[in-house]
Amino acid sequence: MAIIERPTDPAPVPAVAGSGAPAVVTPSQAYGVLRRPVSSTGWRSWVFTVDHKKLGIMYGVVAMFFFIMGGIEALLIRLQLAGPEGTVLSAGLYNEMFTMHATTMVFLFVMPMAAAFANYLIPLQIGARDVAFPRINAFGFWCFLAGGLFLNTSWFLGGAADGGWFMYQPNASPLYSPTNGVDFWALGLQITGIASLTGAINLIVTILNMRAPGMTLMKMPIFTWMILVVQFLLLFAMPVITVALFLLMFQRSFGATFFDVAAGADPLLWQHLFWIFGHPEVYIIVLPGFAIVSEVLPVFSRKPLFGYRFVVFSGAAIGFVGWGVWAHHMFASGLGPVSVAVFSVATMLIAIPTGVKIVNWTLTMWGGKIQFTTAMLFAVGLVVSFTIGGLSGVTHAVAPSDTQQTDTYYIVAHFHYTIFGGAVLGLFAGFYYWWPKAFGKLLNEKLGKWNFWLMMIGMNMTFGPMHIIGLQGQPRRMMNWTEARAGEGFFNLGFWNRVASVGSFILAIGVFLFLVNIWYTHRAKSNTPKAPLDPWDARTLEWITQSPPKEHNFDKVPTVHALDEFFHRKYEVDHETGEVRKVATAEEILAAEEAQGDKHIHLPSPSYWPIILAFALPVMAYGVIYNRLLIVVGGLIVLLAMFGWALEPSVADDSDYDPPAEGGGTNKELATIG
């Protein structure tokens, strides 16, 4: 770890590097097999890190990689549908494509990208030095990576999953889906699920226990609030999908018949379990985007968030009511009239808190001095797109009209407006807004605007026409359409399919420009200057420290007096004139904080065990599919890693560092060791 406080106790007996027998046998050496990885630079400092910021960045990089993969899959789908009787993909490959597109986008892009923001920002926003369980945090990240890679190896091992992202049974049983794809899917998601569950526990404890002094719940930044709601949804939704996935695994790999109608089973069991998880999941997807815009809109409107309390409570309400509506995904499955009526009404109810949010955002902008930075553009884009998606959503809360729309492109249009418009645009707003915080440089605004407009135009061209295509009756998940049934005039399917396909490539160029922008900003010859400390005149605690923040985040944990603490330190209301005037700059505030820096800062040390433990899981999963012996091998590694973990202290002993720090020096001195 880069900055380690030099031990101030009488210098411990040093263990000389390389000499076989260390002078002090410390637990970490005796039982850790290997010495603690304590390097502060190079790949080791990333692979074994437990720093929430590094983990956040790694989450982001890997999620971005999967976003590109999912995007390529989407483009292949659109290529196939660009003309009649497309021949780009075979029927089987087409099925794999849309299944893996959706799975990748949902589980390997949006959720982990949200985790990236949450991991990076939550400790900073609440004035903490790390999350509550840094090693578990690292474990979560590696589970996500291991699960994601495992899932995608299925492409090379006989074919990926092809049952659609909700993998209805018995359609996805071995009879109809004979490759191992679905097995990979079930096991891979099980592994990434561990990441979500441990992440949820970790962040909830962090938020509830580690807020800076003075930060009561109602003084917490809105981003943190929304993320807290998301973590509760994850906490309670993940176990349900776990059950479903286990049943699926037993069915496919161990001969059980949970969903086999011939054996007397009820296939609705799968649908229920999946959607009990699935509906909370859609809020898990979309709330992080909401969280980000709720932070971005006020900053660029130069006004506090309108109705903070309402936004908090409506967030919590969504989190709660979201549990009672799952069966609206099953209106067409023969649930019975009473169930349909109940779930239909519940679904209309949930539109209310969502509407509250949109109203609040609009009123936040109302009368504000709006600055259209790229981040703000994305945020406004989200509000507009999500409103469209929300409206089409209400049309299928009404069960009879849903029966018309279900399984057509109308549904595809709806959920892309909500997911792409509600979640992905929010994530991009977050990239532009927090980029200087994490990397010390502002992304180029001009490229950013191109990025935004191309994505916005592309998105509307891709998904807008799908409303028409869908109402015309083109089914989703269908690899072909024919000229013969394309219809005439304005509603000609062929025309709109082509528009959608062209749109998807414009969208892709937009996303590509984002990558270009990163390269442009950070290339070696880049003349982009270091970003100012407070480039946006922001309101929350993460801006009270350096950019990028030090390893321990804050020299002194700030004391909080108000919601939007940072804003209140910069500005004061003149009681006589009622004017708001600036009383301090970010630099002054930071200097004041640093002057009172804490003397002893102990950060948890890096560790090997999280990554070892995480990568033992795919070994077991391969075992389930190919050879039961591997399960045992993987299980043994898991056991070993857990013991190693349990016996390892969270802070490395001094003797793990070489050369051991000489005692003395002032307490405040921070040294880079190792």
Added chain:
Amino acid sequence: MAMWLFLGSECLLFGGLISTYMLYRGRHSAELGPDQIFDIPFTSVSSFVLLMSSLTMVLAVSAAAQKDDRRTNLWLTITALLGATFVGGQVYEFTVMYREGLGFTTSLFSSSFYTLTGFHGVHVTVGIIMLMALVGINKRSRVPGDKAEVVEMVGLYWHFVDVVWIIIFTLVYLIPA
């Protein structure tokens, strides 16, 4: 707190498994249904054993709070042994059922029954491993009672597993299908 959150989450896991069982408990052949196959007196004894292990766990936790490592280890070991007895009983129960012809794939009832109770058994086993690891850690630690927090945490887990069994015992075994 983390443990409580985890247990809250586990409620939904076991809830799902129990519901699946409830849905399928009546789907079996005439001879191999719950009412024919369960041995209530036997299971009630093993339920009792698990219940008593909760008591010994409590005693371990309070010994740890009083920084009495020796007594802590004693109670932890007894708890682990009682847990092992329970798991042993379960293995025995499974073998008997298997011999009577109830395999994992015999019927929907059998699959969901074995899945549910098997999951619970795995939880108990994990608990036993944690208890043994705790004894090991305690033995090596130089500061008496410095692992009291961890003992308490494992205790919560252990009681939870017991509580789940209380529910399974009633819903699965005692209420006639």
Added chain:
Amino acid sequence: MSTTAEHSDHTDVEHGHGHDDHAAHGEHGQHGQHGQHEEHGHKPTSYYVKVALFLGVLTALETATYWVVEELGAFLVPSLLIMMAIKFVVVASLFMHLKWDNKIFSWLFYSGLILAVLVYAAFLATFRFFTPT
């Protein structure tokens, strides 16, 4: 908030260095409360034995219903469920200390439990589980 879990990473800090004044987690909200566990909830052994006896008796009663299923008739299921609930609550509040601990723990745990009960009851209801056929 006095807690259990976050100290698992945390006690190690003290262990390794002998001073925990400014651990990585910051010093807010957690410190100075280590002693709290002794103050509450740790009753004498006899108390726990009595509770366990009570639970044992309940278990015996539950098992006893097995031989009188016919006699109990419609009372059987309700009485079993009630005994189950009592055992559950007793273990949770006395053995798991919810009765004495911070309310937030009860809140977290029971919200999971209640959510599970409601959701899965609704789930079984859609299968007409509760409507006699």
